[in-house]
Amino acid sequence: MEKARPLWANPLQFVFACISYAVGLGNVWRFPYLCQMYGGGSFLVPYIIMLIVEGMPLLYLELAVGQRMRQGSIGAWRTISPYLSGVGVASVVVSFFLSMYYNVINAWAFWYLFHSFQDPLPWSVCPLNGNHTGYDEECEKASSTQYFWYRKTLNISPSLQENGGVQWEPALCLLLAWLVVYLCILRGTESTGKVVYFTASLPYCVLIIYLIRGLTLHGATNGLMYMFTPKMEQLANPKAWINAATQIFFSLGLGFGSLIAFASYNEPSSNCQKHAIIVSLINSFTSIFASIVTFSIYGFKATFNYENCLKKVSLLLTNTFDLEDGFLTASNLEQVKGYLASAYPSKYSEVFPHIKNCSLESELDTAVQGTGLAFIVYTEAIKNMEVSQLWSVLYFFMLLMLGIGSMLGNTAAILTPLTDSKIISSHLPKEAISGLVCLVNCAIGMVFTMEAGNYWFDIFNDYAATLSLLLIVLVETIAVCYVYGLRRFESDLKAMTGRAVSWYWKVMWAGVSPLLIVSLFVFYLSDYILTGTLKYQAWDASQGQLVTKDYPAYALAVIGLLVASSTMCIPLVALGTFVLHHLKRGDTASVA
Amino acid sequence: MLWLLFFLVTAIHAELCQPGAANAFKVRLSIRTALGDKAYAWDTNEEYLFKAMVAFSMRKVPNREATEISHVLLCNVTQRVSFWFVVTDPSKNHTLPAVEVQTAIRMNKNRINGAFFLNDQTLEFLKIPSTLAPPVDPSVPIWVIIFGVIFCIVIVAITLLILSGIRQRRRKNKEPSEVDDAEDKCENMNTIENGIPCDPLDMKGGHMNDAFMTEDERLTPL
Numbered sequence: 001m002e003k004a005r006p007l008w009a010n011p012l013q014f015v016f017a018c019i020s021y022a023v024g025l026g027n028v029w030r031f032p033y034l035c036q037m038y039g040g041g042s043f044l045v046p047y048i049i050m051l052i053v054e055g056m057p058l059l060y061l062e063l064a065v066g067q068r069m070r071q072g073s074i075g076a077w078r079t080i081s082p083y084l085s086g087v088g089v090a091s092v093v094v095s096f097f098l099s100m101y102y103n104v105i106n107a108w109a110f111w112y113l114f115h116s117f118q119d120p121l122p123w124s125v126c127p128l129n130g131n132h133t134g135y136d137e138e139c140e141k142a143s144s145t146q147y148f149w150y151r152k153t154l155n156i157s158p159s160l161q162e163n164g165g166v167q168w169e170p171a172l173c174l175l176l177a178w179l180v181v182y183l184c185i186l187r188g189t190e191s192t193g194k195v196v197y198f199t200a201s202l203p204y205c206v207l208i209i210y211l212i213r214g215l216t217l218h219g220a221t222n223g224l225m226y227m228f229t230p231k232m233e234q235l236a237n238p239k240a241w242i243n244a245a246t247q248i249f250f251s252l253g254l255g256f257g258s259l260i261a262f263a264s265y266n267e268p269s270s271n272c273q274k275h276a277i278i279v280s281l282i283n284s285f286t287s288i289f290a291s292i293v294t295f296s297i298y299g300f301k302a303t304f305n306y307e308n309c310l311k312k313v314s315l316l317l318t319n320t321f322d323l324e325d326g327f328l329t330a331s332n333l334e335q336v337k338g339y340l341a342s343a344y345p346s347k348y349s350e351v352f353p354h355i356k357n358c359s360l361e362s363e364l365d366t367a368v369q370g371t372g373l374a375f376i377v378y379t380e381a382i383k384n385m386e387v388s389q390l391w392s393v394l395y396f397f398m399l400l401m402l403g404i405g406s407m408l409g410n411t412a413a414i415l416t417p418l419t420d421s422k423i424i425s426s427h428l429p430k431e432a433i434s435g436l437v438c439l440v441n442c443a444i445g446m447v448f449t450m451e452a453g454n455y456w457f458d459i460f461n462d463y464a465a466t467l468s469l470l471l472i473v474l475v476e477t478i479a480v481c482y483v484y485g486l487r488r489f490e491s492d493l494k495a496m497t498g499r500a501v502s503w504y505w506k507v508m509w510a511g512v513s514p515l516l517i518v519s520l521f522v523f524y525l526s527d528y529i530l531t532g533t534l535k536y537q538a539w540d541a542s543q544g545q546l547v548t549k550d551y552p553a554y555a556l557a558v559i560g561l562l563v564a565s566s567t568m569c570i571p572l573v574a575l576g577t578f579v580l581h582h583l584k585r586g587d588t589a590s591v592a
Numbered sequence: 593m594l595w596l597l598f599f600l601v602t603a604i605h606a607e608l609c610q611p612g613a614a615n616a617f618k619v620r621l622s623i624r625t626a627l628g629d630k631a632y633a634w635d636t637n638e639e640y641l642f643k644a645m646v647a648f649s650m651r652k653v654p655n656r657e658a659t660e661i662s663h664v665l666l667c668n669v670t671q672r673v674s675f676w677f678v679v680t681d682p683s684k685n686h687t688l689p690a691v692e693v694q695t696a697i698r699m700n701k702n703r704i705n706g707a708f709f710l711n712d713q714t715l716e717f718l719k720i721p722s723t724l725a726p727p728v729d730p731s732v733p734i735w736v737i738i739f740g741v742i743f744c745i746v747i748v749a750i751t752l753l754i755l756s757g758i759r760q761r762r763r764k765n766k767e768p769s770e771v772d773d774a775e776d777k778c779e780n781m782n783t784i785e786n787g788i789p790c791d792p793l794d795m796k797g798g799h800m801n802d803a804f805m806t807e808d809e810r811l812t813p814l
Binding site: 182183322431434 | 622625674722735742760
């Protein structure tokens with residue numbers, strides 16, 4: 001008697017699981033950056049167009065495939081065509097790479113969360129130097145938040161080649177992060193289904209609290225106005241459109257196999273069209289919502305730094321010319337500077353090189369993305385708020401929820417094909433398979449806790465998933481539309497859900513989306529080829545800032561291996577299946 | 593004669609306390625920054641208090657217990673509120689070495705700050721670096737404690753889930769064998785329920801029907 005496939009307890013669990021997976025760190029730390037770089041409010045135009053043209057159709061396609069085939073990615077694509085099970089294998093390989101490095105972010109979030117229970121916050125003050133007469137030199141040159149990130153958290157080495165050893169503190173946090181993920185996936189959909197209630201909804205609670213706090217901060221409106229003012233000329237910039245398409249593509253998590261895995265646990269009659277539209281709309285709405293919060297925080301930070309800069313200049317002038325304390329204010333600064341320049345020219349010219357030009361615009365212009373935004377810029381803003389411990393705890397708790405939600409999807413993409421395969425699931429129970437996967441990932445993830453670990457993290461972040469995913473989703477779309485047959489797929493869906501597939505989806509699947517993906521693929525390839533050698537940002541402790549360096553040869557080899565190991569699965573497995581098929585036919589022919 | 597002496601003394605004083613003189617230190621106060629509306633005005637009485645604090649600090653140095661307020665000289669007071677000061681020896685001819693003054697001030701900086709309601713940033717002795725307060729380092733860092741708590745909770749939860757999963761599976765393994773026994777019992781019951789035991793029927797392999805026997809006898813034998 002065959003064991004029934006586990007199901008989600010109710011459709012809400014499935015929707016929450018998809019939201020929890022799709023709404024991740026990228027919504028918080030990549031979208032605001034793109035919005036700022038490509039024209040503020042006017043970036044929303046290409047973003048929404050790409051959502052409707054690319055995001056929704058591809059999401060619907062993946063959910064429909066998963067729900068129809070009722071298997072993980074490998075089984076699903078094998079059913080569509082035996083030669084294309086390589087697509088499933090490639091998805092699993094990419095998911096494996098992703099889960100290896102993604103959980104390190106959760107480890108860092110845990111580290112910052114545990115450090116938020118101190119007064120004062122450890123990243124708000126510089127540590128003292130050896131003889132207690134001043135602050136640590138590296139901390140003075142950089143800022144206290146950068147110092148805490150680069151020195152205390154990562155203990156980063158000056159370049160990729162200097163490996164250093166495994167740092168025990170981040171290693172412990174990584175171990176804890178994997179234990180938490182194991183706890184959530186231990187029982188399959190039974191446990192995952194309950195956890196996603198929290199990982200999907202709690203980040204919104206925190207975002208709403210932060211929105212209210214952010215909008216009431218001093219200087220928040222500066223940030224909001226600056227960022228959201230549409231710069232219409234950016235609409236003509238092709239990079240804006242390409243980045244909008246890329247953001248939608250990666251933000252929804254297409255091609256990893258997680259969506260197929262989640263949908264395979266659905267009742268066959270679920271309305272996956274409705275689910276696809278809901279999930280993609282919520283994902284985009286969250287991005288925009290998070291960017292409002294981010295920009296108000298930016299505005300606060302920029303205003304704070306600008307006013308600090310003005311205070312420093314005033315103090316410098318007051319001390320040099322022995323003016324009355326409190327005489328110089330922001331409003332009369334320029335006048336007094338002019339007066340001093342004319343009255344004491346020699347003294348003024350001495351002190352002039354030290355006078356910084358304070359500009360609110362240049363503070364607002366510092367666009368940051370990725371871990372820099374989350375762990376440096378945000379912490380800098382938080383340390384200046386009142387009751388900063390509370391805000392810090394809330395913020396890192398939200399980051400954790402977002403990260404763990406995405407990890408649940410990643411691990412589901414790896415585990416579902418493994419538990420579907422009869423060979424493995426007959427020998428090992430589900431808990432043991434999950435435990436093995438977590439253990440292997442944790443062991444390999446220790447690489448990212450070494451001193452040079454953050455550089456390897458950047459390699460994985462930039463190259464492990466980008467090109468491979470584009471190829472995978474392209475092959476997926478072509479497979480469903482042309483190999484399996486669009487008409488056959490449409491009648492399958494109609495039989496399964498009882499609803500006809502509208503012409504819009506058919507046009508998108510067969511024509512528009514593949515074309516878009518091909519153009520994205522061509523753009524990425526040409527970008528890599530044109531830039532020549534790949535470079536990375538290394539932290540220079542003596543200067544207290546990032547410097548650009550070239551990747552050494554073995555790092556380039558690793559990058560090539562990352563991309564090749566997932567993309568080559570598709571042709572290799574197809575070739576393998578072809579050869580096996582011929583051998584079998586040859587056998588039967590000789591027997592007969 | 594007395595006037596001459598007076599001028600001589602003030603002249604010497606003026607030479608001893610000068611901006612940039614040997615063993616002289618510049619002091620800078622930012623009273624308005626520190627106290628805002630409650631700022632007090634800097635007048636000669638405040639200067640007297642300052643001299644007293646410096647003299648107090650010097651008296652704590654061995655060999656300098658005889659320092660008086662009149663040995664401390666102030667000059668060049670600006671509206672910034674900054675000025676220079678020197679400490680002279682009892683003969684008022686030489687200034688005390690800078691190193692001694694520096695050590696004395698450093699040891700008593702907190703008292704001096706407190707007397708003026710200021711802190712290290714708003715009452716600065718240029719060239720005398722203040723000893724910064726070392727951070728409070730608990731024996732066990734706080735983050736380790738919180739980490740330990742969460743770690744233990746997660747391990748306990750995982751163990752509970754695994755154990756309950758093993759128990760569920762054992763129960764499921766017992767259930768199929770129970771289901772099989774029940775099915776056998778049902779079969780046995782069926783054979784008895786019909787009233788006629790099937791086994792005897794099978795084993796007999798044939799049974800003479802009495803009805804047919806009597807009919808044969810009624811027919812007339814040929």
